[in-house]
Amino acid sequence: MPASSTHRPPVNRDVPLVRRQALEGPYVLLTFRHPEVAAGARAGQFVMIKANTVSDPILRRPFSVMRVDPSEGAFTLFLKIVGPGSHALAELRTGEEAGCLGPLGQPFTAPPEDQEAVFVAGGYGIAPFVLFGEELGRAGRRARAFYGGRTAADLQLCDAFDGLGVPLVCATDDGSFGHRGRVTEAVAAHLDTRPGPVTLYGCGPDAMLHAVARLAERRGVPAQVSVDPWMGCGLGTCLGCVVPIRRPGEARPKYHCACTEGPVFDARDVVWP
Amino acid sequence: MRLGVELGGLRLKNPLIAASGTFGYGVEYEGILDLSLLGGVVSKGLYLEPRDGCPVPRIVETPSGLLNAIGLQGIGIRAFVRDVLPRLARYETALIVNVCGDTVEEYAEVARIADVPGVAALEVNISCPNVKKGGIAFGGDPRMTHEVVSAVRKATRLPVIPKLSPNVTDVSVFARVCEEAGADALSCINTLLGLAIDVERRVPRLAFGTGGLSGPAIRPIAVRMAWQAARAVRIPVIGIGGITSTEDALEFLVAGCRAVQVGTANFVDPGIYARILAGFESYLQRHRLESIGEVVGSLRFPDGEAPGGPGA
Structure with missing residues (x-):
């Protein structure tokens, strides 16, 4: 069952594509009209969305909300085209519709007032940090x-x-832009400068999230990570997106739905593979 | 009521039911759709105790289909009766509990606990392919099927609806066994056993190994099996398998099903019930029919005779 939430309930609608901005390579920005997502989505929350122009693949896909414009009643997604689901979305023309449910999931929790929020993004994991x-x-x-x-x-x-x-601060594995190496190495270098109390926030591939969790543990700083497992429904009913979570005081991990209890979890509670 | 149907002592306002395992316990959809739109809701499978289910990955998409091995993760029947049932009381929809067990005795005990006001019927899960005990181990053997259905029958006064497996040679044999054992209706079908392989790593794509296939990919098989079951017994049959539209639902009704369950499509579009119901109304108008019941079993074969084959 979904965790109790004070956020606005998700709304299911067909949403027209308002704008499409192609970026380099497989990346694209898509803006859809969905007044409830535009008005209510908070950073870390996501939508389940699928182009109505195709029937296969059948499931909607989860995407973090990158930007909202309440006055326009629209929200923007940052998409990397990786398979047929994202491809169909990226192929939509202005005015064509997608089926969309949102906003979904638990958002990031802001750090205490005296703390700096440190975003750690890998690839398309940058999206929720813009919001x-x-x-x-x-x-x-x-x-x-x-x-x-x-x-x-x-x-x-x-x-x-x-x-x-x-x-x-940017980092690339091949050194073609910014710091050469893992993004978490750049974060570690920042922590070495003793920047005062910080909270780390991670969104990206599992290996990067795990590295963020290890770094946070070593440095004794809190961290929240946004996980991205295969997801079926977004509502906690298919139980496909469960993540093993062990909260303080619990003897063994329990499966939690990334869609309703996450996607943002305390990094210390995630049982990494 | 034009869309009302009668199902082995169970009256439904319309023939649309949410399928087990695809609609949680119903409460997950509160605020997203009006649960009172539905003819009925079948709960996620419930054992006596809570269950963790299978390791991940649990779901993978295949062409027009979804392969899953969730393994009946659930809260257990007592938590359902205590915590969930009161929240569902306000909705005008038939609540059907999906009864699971590792043993015949567990099925009967779950059925006894589920027999409380607010529960309209029991669906007996003898067909889950993703558990090592129970499930298909019972539904794949006519003798065990008879034993489980009889035990549940004795444990409750509620309508008993076994959910049949498609992973058998002749579904009509199992349909008849269930009827003899006192079933009031049948759900046809559960998922088809499947295997998807990651060829780079040469391992199954699901952690459990095999999984149950659902979605539009299985619809023609499901329609055929529901048709076979409906011809084999006098009790009503509920058709299940890949329904995403009014036309899909009508296929099952024309084939002889009194009602249908929507499964995988719940994950895709919670608006599906309103859409199918509107489609039913326009279909009845277009065909000048008084009620949806007139559609049931109206299938005609061109030469007046059904093709042969197992169970036909």
């Missing part, structure tokens, strides 16, 4: 972003924090 940066900026909180990928072409949203007062 988070805006939220924290409005609340007068400090944030800093670390953005990693295999190569320069994977870092398509380097300008997303412009004007938000969120310093950005």
Whole structure:
């Protein structure tokens, strides 16, 4: 059953594509009209969405909400085309519709007032941090972003924090842009500068999230990670997206639905493979 | 009522039921759709005790299908009766409990506990392919099927609806066995046993290994098996398998099913019930029919004779 939530209930609708902005390579920004997501989505929450133009694959896909515009009643997704589901979405023309349910899931929790939020994004995991940066900026909180990928072409949203007062450090495995190496190495270097109390926030591949969890544990700092398992329904009914979670005081891990109890979890509670 | 159906002592306002394992315990959809739209809701499979289910990955998509091995993760029948049932009381829909067990005795005990006000019927899960005990181990053997259905029959006054497995040679044999054992209706079918392989790593794509296939990929098989079951028995049959539209649902009704269950499509679009119900109304108008019951079993074969084959 879904965790009790004070957030607005998700709304299911057919949503027209408002804008499509192709980026380099397999990346694209898609804006859809969905007033409830636009008004209610918080950073870390997601939508289940599928192009109505195709019947196969049958399931909707989860995507983090990257940006909302309540006045336009629209939200934006940052998409990497990896398979037929994302391909069909990216092929939509303006005005064509997708089936969409949202906003879903538990958002990131802002750090205590005196703390800096440190975003650690891998590839398309940058998406929820754009919204988070805006939220924290409005609340007068400090944030800093670390953005990693295999190569320069994977870092398509380097300008997303412009004007938000969120310093950005980039890292690529091949050194083609920014720091050469893992993004978590750049985060570790930042922590070495004794920046004061911080909370780490991770969104990206599992290996990166695990590295964020290890780093947080070693440095004794809190961390929240947004997981991205295969997901069927988004509502906690198919039980396909469960993650083993062991909360303090529990003898053994229990399966929790990433869709309703996550996707954001305390990094200490996640039982890594 | 034009869309009302009678199902072995169970009256439904319409023939649309949410299938077990695809609709949680119903409460997950509160606020997203009006549960009172549905003719009925079948709960996730319930044992006596809570269950953890299978390791991950548990789901994988295949062409027009979904392969799953969830393994009946669930809260157990007592928690359902205590915590969930009161929350569902306000909705005008028939609540059907999906009864599971590792043993015949457990099925009977779950059935006894589920026999409380607010529960309209029991569906007997003798067909889950993703558990090592129970499930298909009972539904794949006519003698065990008879034993489980008889035991549940004795344990309750509620309508008893065994859910049949498609992973058998002749489904009509199992349909007749269930009727003899006192079943009031039949659910046809559960998922088809499948295997998807990651060829790079040369391992199954599901952690459990095999899984149950659902979705539009299985619909023609499901329609055929529901048709065979409906011809084999006098008790009503509920058709299940890959329904995503009004037309899909009508296929099962025309084949002889009194009602249908929507499964995998619940994951895709919670708006499906309103859409199918509107489609039923326009179909009745277009064909100048008074009630949906007139559609049931109206299948005609061109030469007036059904093809042969197992169970035909």
